[in-house]
């Protein structure tokens with residue numbers, strides 16, 4: 001299965017097994033909005049809780065909040081979102097389809113890079129073992145030509161984005177002869193800036209004074225509560241405030257399933273530090289957050305940092321943690337050194353002081369901020385796309401299995417009576433009722449035991465406890481391991497300890 005097929009498989013598996021549904025499906029859906037099903041919501045809750053525990057519970061100097069989605073509209077003026085939270089858009093006059101100009105150019109560059117890989121693959125097959133890939137890449141005239149084209153376009157693109165030069169962005173689209181994927185023509189409009197915030201109005205009157213925005217990031221709720229939290233928790237700098245919650249962006253090119261949504265969830269933490277200490281803390285949080293991702297147990301090569309060359313208006317350093325999704329390496333989390341921009345700007349617009357009195361320095365200052373901001377839905381997608389595998393079994397059949405990290409799995413234990421008679425369901429319910437206090441279990445007695453194992457594999461349940469006739473005789477059950485499919489017979493009294501050790505989030509937190 002190639003990457004494209006794998007990605008399609010992830011989307012259809014997510015729907016078929018109750019992880020993610022398109023929103024409003026019976027009304028033909030709502031573009032780039034999704035609902036989480038019964039297993040999706042468990043996975044999402046588990047990831048959120050793992051993040052929360054790792055940030056708030058494990059750090060004596062990080063506390064949480066839950067601020068409202070609706071906020072005073074001036075907040076978005078102060079944060080820069082009203083003036084600068086824009087995407088460059090271009091329309092094709094024939095198909096009437098709208099695109100992000102930067103995405104069109106990025107896709108063009110990716111296609112050129114693909115051409116190089118295809119040339120290399122062809123040569124590999126042609127020359128066999130004698131093939132010197134590095135030499136071929138550096139000397140083959142066709143590859144050199146494509147590579148030099150990529151470099152020229154990339155440097156023009158980078159400069160146009162840095163200068164917000166919309167005319168040059170359009171010119172690049174023309175020069176690269178990029179065509180609309182729908183109409184196949186190059187009949188493009190000018191490039192325009194488009195603000196990504198959704199707006200609505202508060203109260204009965206639709207006057208502009210009542211205009212509100214749906215928050216495009218959760219971070220501003222933290223900034224405007226900075227002093228409330230600092231005073232009520234008596235935190236001393238350096239300290240952090242964490243929050244998880246919904247954010248909304250009117251993404252124009254909404255694609256790649258739950259990668260780019262219009263309503264999504266963020267898990268953000270703002271860490272307040274002394275001015276001048278921010279870059280040290282920025283490095284600290286970069287490493288800390290990468291370690292968190294590695295703790296999920298996927299190959300380390302699936303993650304990489306991408307430092308920003310074009311910094312946002314508020315940052316003096318920024319890096320993304322990228323994950324290799326089936327459609328390539330893309331941003332999963334951002335770590336930003338936001339300076340004192342936000343707090344200073346809120347001081348200016350609100351007229352209120354947002355300063356911290358530092359007893360060690362015996363003076364007040366506006367703290368600098370290092371932010372970690374991870375998308376919850378993107379983390380779900382990373383886990384689903386990395387976990388789902390189709391295995392060929394010895395008997396020639398296939399099984400779809402989700403190798404979700406045990407402590408994040410939606411259902412931790414399946415409790416299955418071998419047959420639906422002879423007192424086995426009653427014994428299985430007894431075991432279910434004792435286990436359910438400790439972890440999320442599922443009781444299932446429908447269909448053959450083989451089918452039930454497959455169902456649990458497909459939703460990523462790490463362990464199945466099977467209750468059979470021997471259970472009634474000697475109080476033992478079998479524990480089936482999702483990954484190896486091996487079964488071990490143990491005493492019911494030991495079973496809880498064995499399973500809980502393996503699925504407990506505390507063990508994962510200790511590894512951080």
Ligand code: GAP
Pocket residue numbers: 216217218219249251258259260261262264265266268331332333334371373374375376377378
């Ligand atoms: N407060 C900083 C901030 O919002 P961002 O890089 O724009 O920074 C942070 O967003 C994270 O939120 C991203 O790394 C991504 O995981 C997630 N995210 C952003 N836009 C998203 C979208 N449209 N759909 C899903 N997740 C998104």
